[in-house]
Amino acid sequence: MHISEGVLSWPVLAGGAALGVSGVVIGLRRLDYEKLVSAAFVASAFFVASLIHVPVGPSSAHLILNGFVAVLLGWAAFPAIFTALLLQAVLFSYGGITVLGLNTFNMAFPAVLCSLLFFPLLARPGMRRAAGAFCCGAFSVAGAVLLTALSLSWTNEGFALSAKILFVAHIPVMLAEGVLTVLMFSFVHKVRPDILKFF
Amino acid sequence: MFDEPFARGQSFIHKLDPRIRLLCAGSGxxxxxxxxxxxxxxxSLLLAVILFILSKPKLKFAFKRILAVNIFILFLWLTVPLSPGGENFVQAGSLGINRRGVELVTLLTLKSNAIALLFLALVATMNVAVLGKALSSLRCPDKLVFLLLFTYRYIHVVLDGWQRLWSAAKLRAFTPGSNVRSYRAFANMLGMTFVQSFTRSGRVYEAMRLRGFSGSFVSAAPFKTAGRDIVFVILLVILLAIIYARDIYGVEHAGSAYF
Structure with missing residues (x-):
């Protein structure tokens, strides 16, 4: 869920913007123009995936796939997610400009962290790879929702209940994203294993 | 689907220099x-509404956009006033509607909608290509502008690819549900979308190199700042200063400061 503009307090917004911008700068430094074209395509796919709804239990949720983007792009996930979120703000008014830095950090940081942590597992064959991919998918979403909930509760203690509801409501989404990431990773590993070693 | 209904228009706002519009939107x-x-x-909401009307928006699209902003606000209305703490308006058993919560969410609703309208009036009135160029002339890093323009260019292509896979699945009577089979189908189609994107990106880059691409885009029509741009900036800065001063010296509402 996107935090709308005008909700968070300025220390939270400024801190988030500083962290988000640092991530984007690190990500851009690692991209030459050839990789930049690939990152743009992954950002487009991430944007399109956010429009796709998959059934989760009795309800449905839109995909996030920040974990999968970080598996493909590493640190370059920061600029890719930043761009996709900027386009969501411009084209649909989801999120916004003042929360852009914070939302980028919230989505990209847990994903990049997971991709670095579970990278050794992803390189192994069989069940260990599946476990690594599941952790990347599930913990990236969990981290993103946790950071969003924390941004709310650091703004004002009145948001504590909203933050808790937000987190609990996303637990099924975390599991679904974990399962999808395992299956997507194994598909890409079969079809184009070279792109998984891209970054 | 990714139409930019506000970007096509002939209003006073559309004629302003995009760089000026971007800077004004940022400060506002x-x-x-x-x-x-x-x-x-x-x-601030009043100012935003006036600018929004001046940009002669298409109301049908504007309504959808404002609704998108208010979904999160609605979630806050449903949860924040019920949080414990402070004095309650209404008490029903253990549930109470919290006065401070209501005041907080009212303030956020006003601010959120004001920002959304400012954004629609000043930023959504330029298309993404112009936005990229304006960001670039405001010293935004070339690589980031490149990423923005390319991502925008290719979301249409990637969406087309996805829709082709999706209609093929539908024609084979695929009905999504919460089961492993559906998830596997989704994952294969999504994986395919990513793989196609990567394959295509390689071809696009080669084609660009062949045409002598060196890292930045050259524009044929430079932006120009006219007299009306300067008048607009001065007026907006004065209004924002008044609003901000009102906020700092807002004596009668001093007790309602939250942040």
Whole structure:
């Protein structure tokens, strides 16, 4: 869920913007123009995936796939997610400009962290790879929702209940994203294993 | 689907220099995001509504956009006033509607909608290509502008690819449900979308190199700042200063400061 503009307090917004911008700068430094074209395509796919709804239990949720983007792009996930979120703000008014830095950090940081942590597992064959991919998918979403909930509760203690509801409501989404990431990773590993070693 | 209905228009706002519009939108949005009092937020919303009307928006699309902003606000209305703490308006068993919560969410609703309207009036009135060029002339890093323009260019292509896979699945009577089979189908189609994107990106890059691409885009029509741009900036800065001053010296609402 996107935090709308005008909700968070300025220390939270400024801190988030500083962290988000640092991530984007690190990500851009690692991209030459050839990789930049690939990152743009992954950002487009991430944007399109956010429009796709998959059934989760009795309800449905839109995909996030920040974990999968970080598996493909590493640190370059920061600029890719930043761009996709900027386009969501411009084209649909989801999120916004003042929360852009914070939302980028919230989505990209847990994903990049997971991709670095579970990278050794992803390189192994069989069940260990599946476990690594599941952790990347599930913990990236969990981290993103946790950071969003924390941004709310650091703004004002009145948001504590909203933050808790937000987190609990996303637990099924975390599991679904974990399962999808395992299956997507194994598909890409079969079809184009070279792109998984891209970054 | 990714139409830019606000970008096509002939209003006064559309004729302003995009760089000026971007800077004004930035300062207006940041100023509004920092407000702490209801009265100042109401003024800011008024200013945003006036600018929004001046941009002659297409109301059908505007309604959808404003609805998108308010979904999160609705979630806050449903949860924040029920949080414990402070005095309650209404008490029903263990549930109470919290006065401070209601005041907080009212303030946020005003601010959020003011920012959304400012954004629609000043930023959504340029298309993404112009936005990229304006960001570039405001010293935004070339690589980031490149990424923005390319991502925008290819979301249409990637969506087309996805829709082809999706209609093929539908024709084979695929009905999504919460089961492993459906998830596997989704994952294969999504994986395919990513793989196609990567394959295509390689071809696009080669084609660009062949045409002598060196890292930045050259524009044929430079932006020009005219007299009306300067008048607009001065007026907006004065209004924002009044609103911000009202917020700082908002004596009668001093008790309602939250942040």
């Amino acid at each position: 949005i940041i100023c509004t995001a920092l407000l702490r009092h209801r009265a100042a937020a109401v003024y």
